[in-house]
Amino acid sequence: MSQPCSEKIVLASGNRGKIKEIQAILHNFSVIPQQQFNIQEAEETGSTFIENAIIKAKNAALYSNLPAIADDSGLVVDALKGAPGVISARYAGTQATDQENLQKLLDEMQDIPMELRSARFICVIVLMRHANDPFPLISQGIWEGTILMQAQGANGFGYDPVFWLASENCSSAELSAQRKNQLSHRGQALRHLASLL
Secondary structure (H helix, E strand, O other): OOOOOOOEEEEOOOOHHHHHHHHHHOOOOEEEEHHHHOOOOOOOOOOOHHHHHHHHHHHHHHHHOOOEEEEEEEEEEHHHOOOEHHHHHHOOOOOOOHHHHHHHHHHHOOOOOHHHOEEEEEEEEEEEOOOOOOOOEEEEEEEEEEEOOOOOOOOOOOOHHHEEEOOOOEEHHHOOHHHHHHHOHHHHHHHHHHHHO
16 A cells, blocks of 8 residues: 655544544644645535545545545434434534534433443544545444433543443543543544554
């Protein structure tokens, strides 16, 4: 597998939490958020995580003329038939905050017993060497857990405070950043991508 043509990779996201997680694992590269190039976020019109990640990576590569990486990730809850899924970041509306999305999830699940609250975080990461790359690198990670009845923990972002990990006996938001990177869907996908690079 050929190396990207540069040590710089543009990240198609402005999410500070994602930037920190990605830079921590892809430490051989300089990960630059697309805002530094004044690149507007691409509209996520895909119906799958893979489609959305490709749309975002292609957009960032096109406007930066550098290799670009994008992830599309979300929470898939069995009792909600896979929701919030690809709209996890805008579950409570396009301008919704993490807290509003989290509250909507808790409201939707208030009558669901603990044994039926299985869920998983899914992450798909795409690296495109250029905007017309016919063979983008694609990696994915899956992280199994359970949705809590109420939020606990102050670390992480998004749905981390309600994502319970039986193996760790805590929520994702109670993990250290280092431990989260070892376990998480994004950490898994990034390590796989790093091995491809």
